[in-house]
Amino acid sequence: MQVAFHGSNALSSDTHLLAVAVSEGSSALDGPLAPLDAHLGGAVARLMDAGDLKGRAEDETVLYATGGGPRRIALLGVGKASEFDAERVRRFAARAVRVAERLGVASLAIHLDGFGAIEGSVLAQAGVEGAVLAAWRFTELKRPPEEERAEVGEVRFFADGETASLADGVRVGEIVARSQNLARTLQSRPGNVATPSHLAEEARRVAADCGLGITVFDEARLLQEGMHAILAVSRGSDEEARFIVLEHKGGREGEAPLVLVGKGLTFDAGGISIKPAPGMEDMKFDMSGGAAVIASMQAVAELGVMANVVGIVPSSENLLNGKAVKPGDVIRTLAGKTVEVINTDAEGRLILADALAWGARLKPAAMVDCATLTGAVVIGLGRHAAAVMSNDDALTEELRAAGERSGERCWPLPLWPEYAKQLESETADLMNVGGREGGSITAACFLQEFVGETPWAHLDIAGTAYGDGKLPYQRKGGYGFPVRLLVDWVRSRAG
Numbered sequence: 001m002q003v004a005f006h007g008s009n010a011l012s013s014d015t016h017l018l019a020v021a022v023s024e025g026s027s028a029l030d031g032p033l034a035p036l037d038a039h040l041g042g043a044v045a046r047l048m049d050a051g052d053l054k055g056r057a058e059d060e061t062v063l064y065a066t067g068g069g070p071r072r073i074a075l076l077g078v079g080k081a082s083e084f085d086a087e088r089v090r091r092f093a094a095r096a097v098r099v100a101e102r103l104g105v106a107s108l109a110i111h112l113d114g115f116g117a118i119e120g121s122v123l124a125q126a127g128v129e130g131a132v133l134a135a136w137r138f139t140e141l142k143r144p145p146e147e148e149r150a151e152v153g154e155v156r157f158f159a160d161g162e163t164a165s166l167a168d169g170v171r172v173g174e175i176v177a178r179s180q181n182l183a184r185t186l187q188s189r190p191g192n193v194a195t196p197s198h199l200a201e202e203a204r205r206v207a208a209d210c211g212l213g214i215t216v217f218d219e220a221r222l223l224q225e226g227m228h229a230i231l232a233v234s235r236g237s238d239e240e241a242r243f244i245v246l247e248h249k250g251g252r253e254g255e256a257p258l259v260l261v262g263k264g265l266t267f268d269a270g271g272i273s274i275k276p277a278p279g280m281e282d283m284k285f286d287m288s289g290g291a292a293v294i295a296s297m298q299a300v301a302e303l304g305v306m307a308n309v310v311g312i313v314p315s316s317e318n319l320l321n322g323k324a325v326k327p328g329d330v331i332r333t334l335a336g337k338t339v340e341v342i343n344t345d346a347e348g349r350l351i352l353a354d355a356l357a358w359g360a361r362l363k364p365a366a367m368v369d370c371a372t373l374t375g376a377v378v379i380g381l382g383r384h385a386a387a388v389m390s391n392d393d394a395l396t397e398e399l400r401a402a403g404e405r406s407g408e409r410c411w412p413l414p415l416w417p418e419y420a421k422q423l424e425s426e427t428a429d430l431m432n433v434g435g436r437e438g439g440s441i442t443a444a445c446f447l448q449e450f451v452g453e454t455p456w457a458h459l460d461i462a463g464t465a466y467g468d469g470k471l472p473y474q475r476k477g478g479y480g481f482p483v484r485l486l487v488d489w490v491r492s493r494a495g
């Protein structure tokens, strides 16, 4: 999709559709609405007088102009000015794209005025993110519909303010949202397409396109390195595991890197501890963390972030055959710790154990992993926030703040030693499960065993990585969560 900043004069734009924000309690004579009302021969005032346009967050009206300039004007309610933030802008721009889709309009204009004091680059970035995310679809595997509707292919953005910061926001928003859409595409591909070797090939393509370093280990190499936890998960599958490392060198030579780790489990049947059939198809999304890390690395490279950043994606299937790892088996991890596998469905923490141990060897300034790790987090926090669990309170706060800014929120859970005790094993250094109680926390405690002294945080994204598509910029399926959060955090670290 094409996006560009076109200045402040939206009403001179020769477009089929212009979307304008209307806040609650505004009048037809207010700032951006006044010239619009004049353009529409007083129709905005008439609507408001009739009480049919109040600016509530769900209000939506399309008006038709005579003469030059925009042919259609979509007036979209955006609620109370006191509640304005970047997320409100993101949803507004996404709704504009949804209106265009419904009307079969392929190119539209979005007026970003009316959001008060939001800073220009933040405003433009959020607007572009909303529009680019909303326009994305996954069409690779489906016959096109009989009567082809125009897809939204171009959005022109208008806003008052400093051109340089608005244009920069457009640039950043486009890169971030296009990268998040890459994550969504990878998530959407079913398990028979998006295998571990497929993810590795996609990572190679991204690396070649945007100048990242890349290393991919196959199973022979994993064995040499001693990554027996990944190999144990992969044993029950005919598809070979892969260990993917992407590198962005935007910082000083020798500067400690930021390390991102993503669970790339391309299909989770549970292994010998097999999952029940209903809903198992969703377990193609168990590589959401890995997809987000590959996509975030693309964004970091394209943005030219001035930091050294490493992305690590351990990728495997979790199936079952005569060789599969069994409950009771004990495996030796890369870090040297032994693990008694009580439940083969707690496989994410096993592949992450080796990946985190590998990451810790890089002596990171900070390491953040994201993983669809536990069903328990969906019970605990629902679908509106990921859980963040960390050995470093400052890092927790950085991620929480990045989540707030990016509209991909996370909320802390504690890692007290009492929880870690639930993982004590009779026969090995630890068990891979700690019982039902506090399931998301004990999973994070397990991961913590493999990070050493590294400042580290774990994001459990099982409730936020995919879903029914309730927000205007989402669709049913993968959301690309937490690409916006990770990229925001990395940029905030790079200064």
Ligand code: BES
Binding pocket: 268, 270, 286, 343, 345, 346, 347, 348, 372, 373, 374, 375, 376, 433, 434, 439, 462, 463
């Ligand atoms: N991939 C699942 C977690 C998951 C559940 C993701 C629901 C998305 C939606 C993970 O590998 C898993 O199976 N976790 C188990 C852990 C349990 C065996 C301790 C779970 O949450 O049930």
Ligand code: MN
Binding pocket: 268, 270, 318, 344, 345, 346, 347, 348
């Ligand atoms: Mn599992």
Ligand code: ZN
Binding pocket: 265, 268, 286, 345, 347, 348, 372, 373
């Ligand atoms: Zn899993």
